[in-house]
Amino acid sequence: MIVRVSGEGQYRLPDEDEERLNELDNRAVAAVEQGDETGFHELWSQMLELVASDGNALDEDELVESDVILPPRDISFAEAQGEFTGEGLIPDG
C-alpha cells in the first residue's frame, strides 16, 4: 500500500501494515474525541514511526496514487480535530 505523509512524500508499505495503521488511526480518533491531546500525539507519533520503519520512500519520478494520505507531521491538536473523526483517515469496512 502507498502512504503519503502530507508535505513529505510517498512511501510503499507492506499490506499487512494496513491493519496496524488502521488500529492506530481508530485509537487516535478516540483520543481526539475525548480531548486527550497527549494521547493523540503519542498515537500520531506511532503512526509516523510505523511509516518510517516499514516504508520505503518512492522514487521521485514514480507517478502513483496514494492509498492513504496522512496529514502533515506537525499537525496541531486543533487541526487533528478536523482529521481524526468518524472512521478516521482509513475508513473501516
Added chain:
Amino acid sequence: MPGLGGRFSTVIKSKISRMLDRAEDPSETLDYGYQKQVELLQNVKKGIADVVTSKKRLQMQSTKLEQQVVKLDTQARQALSQGREDLARAALERKTVAQTELQSLDQQVTELEAQQDQLTENEKKLRTKIEAFRTKKEVIKAQYSAAEAQVRISEAATGVGEQMADVGLAIQRAEDKTEQMKARAGAVEELEAAGTFDDITQLGPAQDDIDRELAQLGAGAQVDDELAKMKAELGSGGGDAPALEKGEKEGSA
C-alpha cells in the same frame, strides 16, 4: 484499496479531480496536462516566494525590536542614575513587552524557515514528477491504443496531481501561518505607533492608556527584579552587591 477519510485527503482528492476534469480527449489531456503542470509549478514557486517575503518582513521587525530593547535598557539605566525610578520602571516595562514580542517573533521566523526548506524540497520533487510525466506522455502516445492510453494517462496524471495538490496545500498552510504572524506583528506595530517603545523621557506625568495597558500585561515581577539588579549595579559600583533587597524602601535622593 481502502477509502480515504480526513480533511487533507479530501482536499487533495478534490484538487486532483479538478485538475483532471479540465481535459477530455486523451491526446489532448497529455499535452494540456503537461502544460498545466508547468503553469502550476510557477504558482508553487510564487507561493514559496511569498513565504520568503513574509519571513523577511518578520526578520526586519525583529531587528527593530532588538534595537528597541537595547535603547529602553539604556534609558532605564540613565533614568535610574538620575534618581528617576518611575521613569526607569516605565522603560523596563516597555522593554519586557518588547522582549516578549521578540521571543515569539523569533520563534515564528524559525518555524517559517523550516517550512520554507520543506516547501523548496517539495517543489523539487514536484519538478521531478512533472519531468517524469513529460517522458511518460511520449511513451504513452507512441505505444498505446486510445483506450489503454486513457487508463495510463489518468494514472500518471493522478500521480503528478497528488504531488501538486499536496504542495499546494503545504503552501496554503504556510500562508495561513504567516497571516497569523502578520496579525500579531500588526499588533506590535500598533503598540509602536502608539508610542509604547518611544523615548520614555518624553512621557508626560499623566498615566496614559499605554501605561495602564503595560501594567496589565503583567510585566510586574520581571520589572521589579531588573530594577533591583540595576540599582545594585549603579548603587554600589562594586561587583558583589546583593542582587535583591526587597524590603528596602527609603526615599533615597
